[in-house]
Structures are given as structure tokens and as C-alpha cells.
Amino acid sequence: MTEAVGFVVAKHHYLFCFALMLTGLYVMMSSANLIKKILGMNLFQVSVLLFYVSAGKVFGGTAPILKEGATLYDNPLPHTLMLTAIVVGVATSAVALSLVIRIHRDYGTIEEDEISTETREP
Amino acid sequence: MIAHLPVFFVLVPLVAAVALPLLCKNLPETGWAVTFSVCAMDLFLSLMLLSLVWSDGPMTYRLAGWEPPWGIEYRIDLFGAFVLTVVSAMTVLITLYGRTSVEKEVPGEKRSYYHALLLLHIAGLNGTVVTGDLFNLYVFLEITALSGYALIASSRMPKANLASFKYLMLGTIGITFYLLGVGYLYLLTGTLNMADLAERLAPLYDNPAVRAAFVFITLGLAIKFAVFPFHTWKPAAYGEAPSAISALLASTGPKVAAYALIRVLFSVYTPDFDYHLIPFRPVAMTAALVTMLAGSFMALAQTDIKRMLACSGIGQIGYILLGLAIGTEQGVQGSLIHILNHAMMKGTLFLAVGSVAYRYDTTTASHYVGMGRTMPFTAFAFTVAACSMAGVPGTVGFVSKWTLAMASLDAGYGFAVPFIVLSTLMSSVYFWRIIHRMYFEGDVVQRDNEAPAGLFLPTCAASALCLLLGLGAFVPLQIAGRTASMLLGGG
Numbered sequence: 001m002t003e004a005v006g007f008v009v010a011k012h013h014y015l016f017c018f019a020l021m022l023t024g025l026y027v028m029m030s031s032a033n034l035i036k037k038i039l040g041m042n043l044f045q046v047s048v049l050l051f052y053v054s055a056g057k058v059f060g061g062t063a064p065i066l067k068e069g070a071t072l073y074d075n076p077l078p079h080t081l082m083l084t085a086i087v088v089g090v091a092t093s094a095v096a097l098s099l100v101i102r103i104h105r106d107y108g109t110i111e112e113d114e115i116s117t118e119t120r121e122p
Numbered sequence: 123m124i125a126h127l128p129v130f131f132v133l134v135p136l137v138a139a140v141a142l143p144l145l146c147k148n149l150p151e152t153g154w155a156v157t158f159s160v161c162a163m164d165l166f167l168s169l170m171l172l173s174l175v176w177s178d179g180p181m182t183y184r185l186a187g188w189e190p191p192w193g194i195e196y197r198i199d200l201f202g203a204f205v206l207t208v209v210s211a212m213t214v215l216i217t218l219y220g221r222t223s224v225e226k227e228v229p230g231e232k233r234s235y236y237h238a239l240l241l242l243h244i245a246g247l248n249g250t251v252v253t254g255d256l257f258n259l260y261v262f263l264e265i266t267a268l269s270g271y272a273l274i275a276s277s278r279m280p281k282a283n284l285a286s287f288k289y290l291m292l293g294t295i296g297i298t299f300y301l302l303g304v305g306y307l308y309l310l311t312g313t314l315n316m317a318d319l320a321e322r323l324a325p326l327y328d329n330p331a332v333r334a335a336f337v338f339i340t341l342g343l344a345i346k347f348a349v350f351p352f353h354t355w356k357p358a359a360y361g362e363a364p365s366a367i368s369a370l371l372a373s374t375g376p377k378v379a380a381y382a383l384i385r386v387l388f389s390v391y392t393p394d395f396d397y398h399l400i401p402f403r404p405v406a407m408t409a410a411l412v413t414m415l416a417g418s419f420m421a422l423a424q425t426d427i428k429r430m431l432a433c434s435g436i437g438q439i440g441y442i443l444l445g446l447a448i449g450t451e452q453g454v455q456g457s458l459i460h461i462l463n464h465a466m467m468k469g470t471l472f473l474a475v476g477s478v479a480y481r482y483d484t485t486t487a488s489h490y491v492g493m494g495r496t497m498p499f500t501a502f503a504f505t506v507a508a509c510s511m512a513g514v515p516g517t518v519g520f521v522s523k524w525t526l527a528m529a530s531l532d533a534g535y536g537f538a539v540p541f542i543v544l545s546t547l548m549s550s551v552y553f554w555r556i557i558h559r560m561y562f563e564g565d566v567v568q569r570d571n572e573a574p575a576g577l578f579l580p581t582c583a584a585s586a587l588c589l590l591l592g593l594g595a596f597v598p599l600q601i602a603g604r605t606a607s608m609l610l611g612g613g
Binding site: 025028034037041044045048051052055077078081084085088091092095096099100102103106107115 | 257260261264268271272275280283284286287290291294295298301302305308309314
């Protein structure tokens with residue numbers, strides 16, 4: 001029991017990230033609304049960002065900016081990598097949203113089940 | 123100048139992509155001219171690079187002069203140069219073809235944006251092959267993917283937007299899993315450089331995190347690669363895209379995903395790990411065999427010819443995976459040679475189908491009646507490529523099927539051969555249906571309504587390559603063989 005509690009306390013940030021990831025995946029799969037799917041995708045991507053950033057924390061380290069009197073710094077590399085990943089996520093969301101605008105213009109709806117009914121071959 | 127060669131492949135298309143809409147918005151013709159000159163330069167430079175790497179060994183380039191592992195390193199060895207040449211060759215043919223097809227499919231004021239997207243896509247493809255850093259690979263895969271989604275949606279058909287959206291959803295899941303796997307590797311070793319990772323991972327192979335990272339990375343790339351359970355995005359995405367874009371995506375997309383997969387398998391993790399420490403071989407073998415059959419079954423059921431070709435492509439991906447699953451030098455050689463051959467075969471098929479769509483605005487297979495007489499050159503190119511898919515000796519398809527079958531038998535996996543034969547038979551069925559319709563059916567209503575020269579010349583050039591590289595297969599086979607031994611020997 002204490003081992004399980006110790007595990008959760010030590011790795012709580014990883015568990016949180018995975019909970020977010022699974023939530024995001026579930027939202028992507030179960031929503032019929034296309035905008036909600038995009039939100040789920042964002043949630044899924046954010047969980048991986050948090051995974052990297054949280055794992056870059058060094059115990060006893062301060063923010064990775066040179067300061068007098070500081071000996072231990074957090075790892076700045078995950079932060080820079082995740083800045084790139086955030087930009088990628090923004091670009092993906094932008095493309096996805098413009099696709100949804102076009103789908104709405106062509107089909108009049110952004111619910112996936114209604115679109116499938118409309119595109120079914122007669 | 124030669125030392126800076128690796129970065130040209132990324133820098134030139136990228137700068138051109140940004141400059142094009144800014145400078146050439148009101149000059150629709152320059153978009154094509156710039157794209158074609160970039161592609162032609164890429165082809166010339168990649169051939170030069172191939173000969174350089176063949177004789178002198180791998181070429182590295184340090185971005186901004188920073189030493190690896192702190193800086194990003196571009197590393198081109200024989201495998202990278204090989205795939206780069208394949209990608210450049212297909213891009214040149216498709217850009218030539220695209221000149222005429224774009225006139226019909228993209229309105230004048232949007233054309234500079236279309237070409238900018240195309241150049242971004244090419245920059246992404248080149249960058250994926252050139253880089254030696256795992257996170258850089260993620261960035262380039264995403265550049266390729268995002269421009270791909272936009273290019274698919276550039277079609278005027280409403281279904282294209284939906285197809286692109288579905289592809290976007292699945293593609294993002296895949297690439298995010300890849301990112302997670304790379305995160306595991308980074309946290310375990312502190313480096314993202316592929317060569318450095320290979321050294322640092324070696325003592326960590328029994329760490330479950332290393333194995334989990336392998337699963338995440340290969341799973342993510344498998345979604346891009348469209349292996350069996352993750353193939354659902356492919357028929358719609360390739361079927362609804364404009365003709366030149368389907369050809370481009372079909373001939374370069376899976377190749378670059380295969381490149382990334384093979385790099386992770388052999389240059390980051392060693393063959394020893396893949397085949398002895400984890401059950402990669404049985405899993406990949408099952409996935410490959412199921413994919414081969416599933417692709418062919420799905421293709422049999424399609425009425426739209428572009429969807430049929432896309433499903434057939436799913437089956438062909440199974441062949442590439444089979445060679446990797448076998449894992450011997452001949453197996454990997456078969457995979458590599460199929461990367462080249464499938465690019466040419468599928469490229470030709472999609473270009474031919476696009477020519478028919480240009481003239482007759484249809485991609486339904488039942489409308490191909492009498493095409494043999496109406497569009498003789500296009501039909502002939504289609505037939506050559508179809509024979510190649512069916513593995514007729516003298517064409518490229520035969521070379522890869524033979525190599526893979528021999529590799530299976532030599533390594534003791536003879537049970538794979540009936541699967542190869544069965545999927546070949548099914549390919550023959552669904553291609554013969556089209557060929558029969560083209561040549562042996564229907565009263566001749568219209569003769570010689572061939573597609574314009576800008577369309578059928580690249581198509582015929584691609585089909586000529588299918589024959590030439592099938593008859594003269596010893597050159598690609600030698601390159602593939604040497605690459606395979608380099609990869610398996612820990613390259």
C-alpha cells in the first residue's frame with residue numbers, strides 16, 4: 001500500500017500526463033462534432049508537452065536563467081523542444097479549423113454522423 | 123560548396139516556399155517555374171550526393187557549426203542518399219505533370235499558394251531524409267504532413283476536405299506518439315542525436331522504458347506508414363486529392379515513413395535489439411502479411427479507381443514491412459528495392475489515372491471502357507505499371523517480389539511466400555479488370571482523345587523507368603544490397 005502511494009507521489013506528473021492523454025484520445029474518438037475532435041487533439045498534444053516539461057525539472061534547481069549564487073538550474077532543453085512542439089500544435093489546429101470551415105461551407109453541418117448520412121452513396 | 127550540400131535540400135525549397143507568395147502572387151506562371159527548377163536541382167544534387175556517398179562514405183553537416191550532440195547534425199549515408207534520389211526523381215516527374223493538371227484544378231490567383239505548399243512539402247520530405255536528429259525528424263515529418271493535408275484539401279471536391287480532416291486526426295495521433303517515444307529516449311539518455319543515442323542506449327536495453335519508447339515510436343510511424351490496423355485514412359486521402367497530389371503522396375509519403383522507421387530500427391536501436399531482445403519479428407511479420415492481404419482485398423472491392431490504387435498501396439506497404447521483419451541482408455535489400463520500385467509503379471499509375479480524369483472528369487473504374495483506343499499512350503503506361511505491380515518479369519515489380527520471396531525462403535520463413543503469391547494474384551485480378559475494360563471492351567466511340575503532352579509524357583517516362591529499372595535492376599540492387607549490409611552492420 002505504502003509502495004503504491006509512494007509510486008503515485010513520486011510519479012504523479014507522469015500519471016497526470018497520461019490521464020490527460022487518454023482523455024484527449026477519448027474525446028477525439030467519441031465526439032461527433034468536428035470542433036470537439038480538434039479540442040481532443042489539442043488535449044492529447046498538450047499532455048505530451050507537459051510530459052517533457054515536467055520531466056525537465058531538476059530537484060533544487062532554479063529557472064534556467066543565469067543568476068549569481070545559483071548552482072543548480074532546471075533543464076532548459078525540454079522547454080525549447082516543447083516550444084517547437086507548441087508551434088506545430090498551433091499550425092495543426094489552424095489547418096484543422098480551416099478544414100472544418102470548408103466542410104461546414106460544403107455540407108452545412110459539422111457533426112460527423114450527419115455528414116456521413118449525407119455522403120452515403122444512394 | 124560541396125560541404126554545404128546537405129543543407130541545400132532543405133534550405134532552397136523552404137526559402138522558395140516563403141518567397142513565392144510574397145513575390146509572385148500576380149505571376150501565375152512563375153510558381154511552376156520556380157518549383158520545377160528547385161526539383162530539377164534537387165534531382166541533380168541528389169544524384170551527385172549518391173555518387174559522393176558511394177565512394178567516400180557518409181556526409182555530415184553541423185547546423186551553425188555546433189558540435190553534436192548539442193547541435194543538430196545532418197547526416198547523409200548511403201540509405202539517405204538512396205531515398206533522397208527516389209524522392210527527387212518522382213518529384214521532378216510529378217512537377218512536370220503538375221504544370222498542366224494544375225491549370226485545370228487550381229484557380230489562377232491561388233496558384234502561387236499551391237506551389238508554395240508543394241515546395242514546403244518537398245522541403246519536409248528532403249529534411250526527413252537528411253537529418254540525423256530525432257526531434258528534427260519530428261519537425262520535418264510534421265512539415266510534410268501539414269502541407270500534405272493542405273494539398274489534399276486544395277481539390278475542389280467537398281469530399282477532399284473531409285478526407286484531409288480524417289487524415290489530419292490520425293496523422294497527428296501518430297506523430298504525437300512518436301514524440302512521446304522520443305521524449306522517453308531523451309529522458310533516458312540526454313541526447314537526441316541518432317548516432318549518439320545508439321551508443322548510449324546500448325547498455326540500457328533491458329530497461330522497460332527503452333522498450334516502451336520503441337513501441338511508441340514504431341507505432342506512431344506505423345500510422346504514417348499505413349500498416350494494417352492504421353490504414354483507414356489512406357483510401358479517402360489519396361482518393362480525393364487532386365491527381366498530381368495523389369501521385370506525389372503515394373510515391374513519396376510511405377517511402378519517407380519507411381525511411382524514418384528503418385532509421386529508428388537500425389541506426390538508433392541495433393538489429394540485435396530488434397530481432398533478439400524484443401518480439402519485433404513475429405509482430406512485424408504478422409502485421410506485414412495481414413496488410414498485404416487486407417490491402418488487396420480492399421482494392422478488389424473498390425469502384426473508384428484512385429481508391430483502388432490507394433488500397434493496393436496499402437498492400438504494397440506490407441511488402442516493405444515483410445522485408446524488415448525477415449531481417450536478413452537480403453530481406454532488407456528487398457525492402458529497400460521495393461521502396462524504389464513501388465514509388466515508380468504507384469507514381470505511374472496515379473499519373474495515368476490523373477490523365478484520364480483530366481480528359482473525362484471521372485475516376486470510376488467502369489468508365490474506363492475502350493480507353494485503350496481513346497487514350498493509347500496513357501493506357502499503355504497504365505498497363506506497363508499494372509504488369510509491374512503483378513510482378514511480370516522484366517519490370518521492377520518482379521525484382522522486388524523475387525528478392526523478398528528468396529529472402530523469405532532463405533531465412534526459413536517460407537510461409538510468407540504463399541502470402542506474396544496470393545496478394546500478387548489478387549493484384550492481377552483487379553488490374554486485369556481495368557486492362558480488359560480498356561482494350562477488349564466497348565465499341566469505339568472516340569479515337570485518339572489523348573491527354574495533352576504535358577500529362578502523358580511524364581506518365582510514359584515514369585512507366586519507361588518501370589521497365590528500364592526492371593531490366594537493368596543490377597544497379598539499384600547493388601545500391602540496396604550495400605545499404606542493407608551497412609544498416610544491419612550497425613550503420
